[in-house]
Amino acid sequence: MIEDDDWALNWMQTPWFAWGLLPFLAVNIGFWGSVIPLELILNKILQDDSSFWNTWFHLIEYGNQKNRRQDLVECRAQISLAHQAKLSFIQMSGPMAIVGAAAAGFLFPLWMPAVERTMPTLAQFTMQMIIMEVVGDFLLYWCHRLQHSSQYLWENFHSKHHQVGTTSAFSTAYIDAVDATLQATIPLLLAAVSARAHPISFWSHCCFRVSENVAHHCA
Numbered sequence: 001m002i003e004d005d006d007w008a009l010n011w012m013q014t015p016w017f018a019w020g021l022l023p024f025l026a027v028n029i030g031f032w033g034s035v036i037p038l039e040l041i042l043n044k045i046l047q048d049d050s051s052f053w054n055t056w057f058h059l060i061e062y063g064n065q066k067n068r069r070q071d072l073v074e075c076r077a078q079i080s081l082a083h084q085a086k087l088s089f090i091q092m093s094g095p096m097a098i099v100g101a102a103a104a105g106f107l108f109p110l111w112m113p114a115v116e117r118t119m120p121t122l123a124q125f126t127m128q129m130i131i132m133e134v135v136g137d138f139l140l141y142w143c144h145r146l147q148h149s150s151q152y153l154w155e156n157f158h159s160k161h162h163q164v165g166t167t168s169a170f171s172t173a174y175i176d177a178v179d180a181t182l183q184a185t186i187p188l189l190l191a192a193v194s195a196r197a198h199p200i201s202f203w204s205h206c207c208f209r210v211s212e213n214v215a216h217h218c219a
Contacts, residue, residue, distance in 0.1 A: 008118045018115065018199040020105025023188075024097060026203040030210035031092050031173065038169040038218045039081075046072060071166035079164060079174070088173035096177045100185045111193050120198035131195035132205040139187035147182065157182075172217040184210075 012018050045053050046069060059068040091097065120128065147158035157176040164171040173180070188209065192202045 009115070012115045012118055012199055015109045016102075016105040019108035019112070019202070020101045022199065022203050023104060023206045024101035026206040027097070027188075027210050028092055030207035031088070031214060033207075034211040034214040034218075035088070035169040035172070038214065042072070042168055042218065045069075068166060072168060075165040075168075081170060084164070084168075084170040084174050087175075088170050091173040091175060091177065091180050096180065100181070100189075104189055107189075108192070113196055115199060117198070120201055124198060125201050125204075128195040128197045128201040129205060129208075132191040132197060132201070133209075135194045136187045136191035136205070136209055139190055140183055143182040143186060147179065153178075153182075167217040169214050169218040172214045184213075 041057060045057055045059065059072075144158075147153040157178040161171075161175045161179060164174050175183070188206055191197075191205065195201070197205070
């Protein structure tokens, strides 16, 4: 009879599950679990001037001549929220996201240490998360900067993200597939390899990192 822990460990040692399917789900949980409540709050701020929403939530101003509320209204008139949501779904849950998950499921068994425990120790989890945050942030910065420095990358890929006049939660994934690969897929995968991460650490990083990026864009 297989013990419960052996059953769980068998799944952890199954590449398509540990390095493909679960990271894919973690990314989507981090994205949609952040986007939906933040967009609901943002819409409430735009539609309701009551003291409650003005007291507890404040839109960050970027220093231009118009206020943020006006910027958001004008942006959504130009690029509808429904269109932003559609592209977000394609990028987070569509073909390229599935290809990225499949690539991780195939490559990680070649790069990562064998999974010997169902769960990492607290010390291992903490250290792996720190390493992945540092490496992932470093790679995100330089992949982002590269797209601003390269005329080819800017004109063909990254400029799409900047068509959105002012950011909101959905605009996080209003990007070209190549842009998503450079700013999300590559940093996530290389951060995990650098940390020699346990699958649970990697899932947690995927979820947290994407959620963090959504929060940054929501402002």
